Amino acid sequence: MDPWIGSQPSLSLDLHVGLPPLGRHHQAKQPKVLVEENFLQLKKEPEVTALETELQRMSEENRRLSEALAAVAAKYEELRGQYAEMVVVAAAGVNTTNPSSASEGGSASVSPSRKRKPTSEEIISTHDHDDAAAPHPHHQTECTSGEPCKRIREECKPKVSKLYVHADPADLSLVVKDGYQWRKYGQKVTKDNPCPRAYFRCSFAPACPVKKKVQRSADDCTILVATYEGEHNHGQPPPPPSSSSHQHDAAGSKNNNNNNAAAKPPSPPRPVVPAAPAYQQQQQQQQQQQALVVGEPVAAAAASELIRRNLAEQMAMTLTRDPSFKAALVTALSGRILELSPTKD
DNA sequence: CGATTTTGACCGGCGC
């Protein structure tokens, strides 16, 4: 969760899905409601009283949860600031030891911590809230004994996030369209899953270290599990101006050639979990950190502003594509309009 | 012909 989102007034929709809150409703000068209130007061059955009590209790709980959420957001912001500082310090240390980082030198040298396998715990802990699993400050301070190198390597592991996507069972291609261009560089059948796992590298930027693994879920073959490792060092590639049927995923467009992709659904798969916004938040934070690593505060601030704007646009696009969100929005807005509109009948 | 995918070989970490 990104506290920035919560702090943005434009994104605070104040939606009321379902019945409008009674607390405000009682104060509205609407004859209809007053009649109902009088009716309720006259009746004042135990059931009504119980419901009112329950409502009050839930309102109180809602308020408490909101406060807790705000506290968590503040804590998160604080931790992120600490992490950013650590990244700057670590980058300074790396730059002193490895000044040739700007050289192209092939992706293998750029790829961090090659053949480092995340444990299942790491995958679970980083799922959908990567920054919560960002290197913990106290971990690095504990590098004084034991296996410091190993510890450092663990801390330098690329971020891992997972995306679950519905896919047509008849469609055997391992394509997850996420807006980026990927180049497949390997496929492997793993021990724990009969379905093959495909390995992709980001092909939009040659030096982009991000990798993606796509594999069907062992439990449900209609679900594609895309595991992202690393951070994009570039923005999201813009959609092509023409060719409405063009796919953002290069692997996907190429896979149309083989017979496996013959049954590819025309519409993009719908995410099982709302991980796309989270991933975009990750990109935003990644890019913010990238700017911080460069060590130019002004550029970082400008990039941050730009990234936030892009993030908002991307989130809006993602949400507007979601039918369930649209339905909820329509319900909430209609309820809100009915609540606010003067009753003249 | 260039870009991309496929696929077997290879490498290195890890558990026994």
Add this chain to the structure above:
DNA sequence: GCGCCGGTCAAAATCG
């Protein structure tokens, strides 16, 4: 030390 296994490489194949 050995074997297993996941991840990557790179040559061949394929496509537009």
